[in-house]
Amino acid sequence: MTTTDSTPAPQGLQEHFDATIARDQRIEPRDWMPDGYRKTLVRQIAQHAHSEIIGMQPEGEWITRAPSLRRKAILFAKVQDEAGHGLYLYSAAETLGVDRADLTEKLIEGRQKYSSIFNYPTLSFADVGVIGWFVDGAAICNQVPLCRSSYGPYARAMVRICKEESFHQRQGYELLLTMMRGTDAQREMVQDAVDRWWWPSLMMFGPPDDASPNSAQSMAWKIKRHSNDELRRRFVDMTVPQAEKLGVTLPDPDLRWNEESGHHDFGTPDWDELMRVIKGDGPLNTERIERRRAAHDEGAWVREAATAHAAKRNKRVQEGTAA
Amino acid sequence: MSEDHLYLTLAEGHEDDARWAFGTGFEDPLHGVDTTVPAGVDAAGLAACCLALGDDALVSAQRLAEWTTRAPELEEEVALANIGLDLLGQARLLYARCGQVDGSERGEDAYAYFRDADAFRNVRLAELPNGDFAFSVVRLLVLSAWRLALFERLAGCADPVLAAIAAKGVKELTYHRQYAAEWAVRLGDGTDESHRRMRAALADVYPYVDELLATGPGFGIDTEDVREEVTAVLGQVLDAAGLDLPDVRPLPGSGRDGDRTEHLAPLLAELQSVARAHPEATW
Numbered sequence: 001m002t003t004t005d006s007t008p009a010p011q012g013l014q015e016h017f018d019a020t021i022a023r024d025q026r027i028e029p030r031d032w033m034p035d036g037y038r039k040t041l042v043r044q045i046a047q048h049a050h051s052e053i054i055g056m057q058p059e060g061e062w063i064t065r066a067p068s069l070r071r072k073a074i075l076f077a078k079v080q081d082e083a084g085h086g087l088y089l090y091s092a093a094e095t096l097g098v099d100r101a102d103l104t105e106k107l108i109e110g111r112q113k114y115s116s117i118f119n120y121p122t123l124s125f126a127d128v129g130v131i132g133w134f135v136d137g138a139a140i141c142n143q144v145p146l147c148r149s150s151y152g153p154y155a156r157a158m159v160r161i162c163k164e165e166s167f168h169q170r171q172g173y174e175l176l177l178t179m180m181r182g183t184d185a186q187r188e189m190v191q192d193a194v195d196r197w198w199w200p201s202l203m204m205f206g207p208p209d210d211a212s213p214n215s216a217q218s219m220a221w222k223i224k225r226h227s228n229d230e231l232r233r234r235f236v237d238m239t240v241p242q243a244e245k246l247g248v249t250l251p252d253p254d255l256r257w258n259e260e261s262g263h264h265d266f267g268t269p270d271w272d273e274l275m276r277v278i279k280g281d282g283p284l285n286t287e288r289i290e291r292r293r294a295a296h297d298e299g300a301w302v303r304e305a306a307t308a309h310a311a312k313r314n315k316r317v318q319e320g321t322a323a
Numbered sequence: 324m325s326e327d328h329l330y331l332t333l334a335e336g337h338e339d340d341a342r343w344a345f346g347t348g349f350e351d352p353l354h355g356v357d358t359t360v361p362a363g364v365d366a367a368g369l370a371a372c373c374l375a376l377g378d379d380a381l382v383s384a385q386r387l388a389e390w391t392t393r394a395p396e397l398e399e400e401v402a403l404a405n406i407g408l409d410l411l412g413q414a415r416l417l418y419a420r421c422g423q424v425d426g427s428e429r430g431e432d433a434y435a436y437f438r439d440a441d442a443f444r445n446v447r448l449a450e451l452p453n454g455d456f457a458f459s460v461v462r463l464l465v466l467s468a469w470r471l472a473l474f475e476r477l478a479g480c481a482d483p484v485l486a487a488i489a490a491k492g493v494k495e496l497t498y499h500r501q502y503a504a505e506w507a508v509r510l511g512d513g514t515d516e517s518h519r520r521m522r523a524a525l526a527d528v529y530p531y532v533d534e535l536l537a538t539g540p541g542f543g544i545d546t547e548d549v550r551e552e553v554t555a556v557l558g559q560v561l562d563a564a565g566l567d568l569p570d571v572r573p574l575p576g577s578g579r580d581g582d583r584t585e586h587l588a589p590l591l592a593e594l595q596s597v598a599r600a601h602p603e604a605t606w
Contacts, residue, residue, distance in 0.1 A: 053397070060391040067597040068432050068606040069381075069415050072388075073408060079391055080404035087397050125597050125606075175606070182604045291392060299395025301520070302456050305513025312512060 021222055026152035029095040037221055040214065041151050042096050043112070044223065049089035050107045050114035054288050056082045058122045059131055067125060071175065075128060078168050085161050092153040108293040116274060117204050119282030120196070126179060126189035127197070132172015133242070134194075134201035136165050141235045142205065145225035154223075173242065180247050187247075194243075195251045202266075203274040205232040211271075236264045356484055358423045364481045368541045370425035371444070373485060374434070375579055376473070376540065377417030378445035381435055382587070383466060384411040385594055386453055395456055402502055406463070409495040416488045423484075436598035440588040446538075447578040448531035450587040457510055457520035461528045464503035468556045469535045471496035472549045480542040504560045511564025518565070525561075526569040533573035 013032040020027060027033055060079045066072035090100040106112040117135055122128065143165065146158040179186040206212055206228040218224035226234075236255075243250050254267035276282065360366050387407030394400040418431040427433075448466060453459050474496055477489035510517040536553060539546035561568060576582035598606075 056392050056400075063388045063391055064385060064593050065597050066606075067436070067601065067604070069411065069418075069435055071606050073411050073415070076388060076391075076404060076408055076411065080401055080408070083397050083400040083404070087401070090397075178605060182606075183601065185601060186604050295393045295395070298393070299399075299456070301514070301516050302395035302399075302510070305517030306509050307513075308517075309509040309513040 021150055024148075024150075024222070026155065027150050028152045036217070037223075038096055040218060040221070040223060041154065042093055042098055044218075045089055045093040045096070045154055046098070046103045046106070046112050047114060049086050049093060049103065050112060051118065052082045052086035052089060053107075054114045054118045054292060055135075056086075057288055057291055058118055058120070059128055061122055062125055062128050065125070066128075071125075071128075074171055074175075078132070078171065081164050081168070085164070088157040088160065092151075092157045095153045104292075104296060108289055108296060110280065110289065113278065114288075115204060116277040116282060117200050119277050119285045119288060120200050121283055123196070124189045124193060126176070126186070126193040129172045129175035129179065129190065130193040130197045132168050132170075133176060134197050134239070135204065136169040136172060137239060138201050138204040138235050140165050140169060141231050141238070145231075148222075148225060150222040173246070176246055176248075190246075191248050194248045198251050199269050199273075200277075202232055202235070202269045203271075203277075205229070205235065207271060207274065233263050236266050240264055356487070358420075358484060360424050361481060361483065365541075366424045366426075369482050369485065370421050372477075372540045372542070373417045373421040373424070375444040376470075377414045377421060377434065378443045379449050379466070379470070380410040380414035380417065382443070382445045382449040382590065384408075384414060385590055386449070386459075389453055390459070399456075403459075406495075406499050406502065409492075409499070413488065413492050413495070416491075417485075420482075420484050420488065424482075432598065436595045440583055440591055441581060443578075443583070443587060443591070444581065445578050445587075446531070446535050447574075447576075447582065447584050448528065448535065450578075450584055450590060451527075451531070452586055454524065454527065455520060456506075457517065457524040458527060460503055460506045460510060461521065461524040463499060464507050464560060465528055465532055465535070465553075465557065467496050467499035467503055468560075469549070469553050471500050472552045472556075473540050473544070476544045476549070477540060477542065480544075482542075500556075504563075507560050507566075508564045511561070511566045521564065521566055522569070525566060526571055529569050529571045530574040534577050534579075538577060538579045 010032075014034065017027070017031070017033060017037075020031070027037075056079050059075060063072060063076050063079060066075050090103060093103060094100060103112065107114065117138075122131070140162060143158055143162050147155055147162060149155040149158065176190050179190050206215075209215065209227045209229045212228050215224065215227060219227070240250065240255070240257075252267045254265060256265055258265045277285070280286075360369065384407045387403050387410065390403045390407075391400065394403055414435070415431045418429075418434040421434065422429040422431070446466075448462060451458075451462070471493065474489040474492045478486055478493060480486050480489070507521065510521045512518075536550040537546070539549065558568070598604075
């Protein structure tokens, strides 16, 4: 484990780090890095890993109820992928000298955050499609630039994750296309889900740039590559034609194409709502953490047994009595 | 990597819709396979075998899906989902084969979503609630050891489609059995608490084991031979785990004959809820 004291950087190391960033090259785990850079990365990667794991819950609720075996397989595989993403990300965080068990403790004690979108409920099977389309779509807009993040292990994990997220987004959209070709009740389910998820999805990009305290430093360090508002606009521009093709209405009366800017104008999300949900007052914050805590607590005896067995086995090997 | 290129690839329209659900997207899993029932094969027996093995797989996959977000560790989330997905895949292939040979031309979803509990033919062990991780491990060990023994033999059976399904399943089930056996050893050997839980799990699972070993899949497969192999495998694992066979009496009856526990109907009510609420819908 690397020490993270706050003594000044030894001669030349800060300059070397700055030059590496300036040349757009990657920082690797064994390289010297400023404490602030390390802390920012741990915070961001842990939050991202937690989001993958908590994000399994809203959709995971529907695996047992998926209305065809094909959809069941797709959803089961998607939620499994999220567990896999959580694993890669925790591993990337571990290269910075923290450990997964400690990060999990911080999550369930509420000391580290996860994406506020996962505090909203999934009320019908159409939500599975809309989450794929909006939430995975927004995640892609946020994450594709991270494939060029200055920290090597994070950037490499993001390449694989983005490929899978893109696959999930298309699967979600394909479910919605199928439902829109189905019965009136199915079309209503899709529109209802679009209405409920649109604004929380726009909030996934974080607060507006003038109210985002950590953004400037992260952009200077090339951990982050685009501002929240830029990414939000990208997402809107990407999604509007998809909504038209699908035949749903996005619930924003101010949404229109702006010829001059070459982008869509759109309304302002309810930032008070975002702050409330981030602070713990969303529809399902308590339930999400409670589920994670219960799984962790109920699994404690299993993890202890695995550790005890490994120790006993090692001892038997050393004593030459391995069975 | 060009970020803008990657971004555009993601954002643009995709015409290759069929690829969206790669690996899970095929409408007809047996497409291109000669599905004629060979002369001399009893179609009714073949259909019954596919249905029973399909029901075992579907019900087991449903129980494994219930572990999602509740597993003791993230590695176990991934592994249990893998096993559940394999079994779900087996169920789909077996139902598809069943629909071809039972004369009904039904698709996989008709079997999964539009039959009631009394029409299911899975073994009762598959439908019991998950219990703790020890119970799920012991059940998985027993079911996968038994199913692997059956599939190894069915891979050489007279129906080429079932033989191909079984041959594919052998690879999957070998992993399932390995996973369960490793955990059985860890938990049996680990701590007093895990040992105690494994003993309790064995006592809960074993009354249902004879039901598995007493019924064969047909096709002239020797039930006694399967029983011997499974008993030997389980004995070896329990020995390595430092656990004894529990002294319990076999439960009378058989899921293969339609005997059910009280747990199957609620499992199916959940599984079928959306599909039955929208019978005219396509998904």
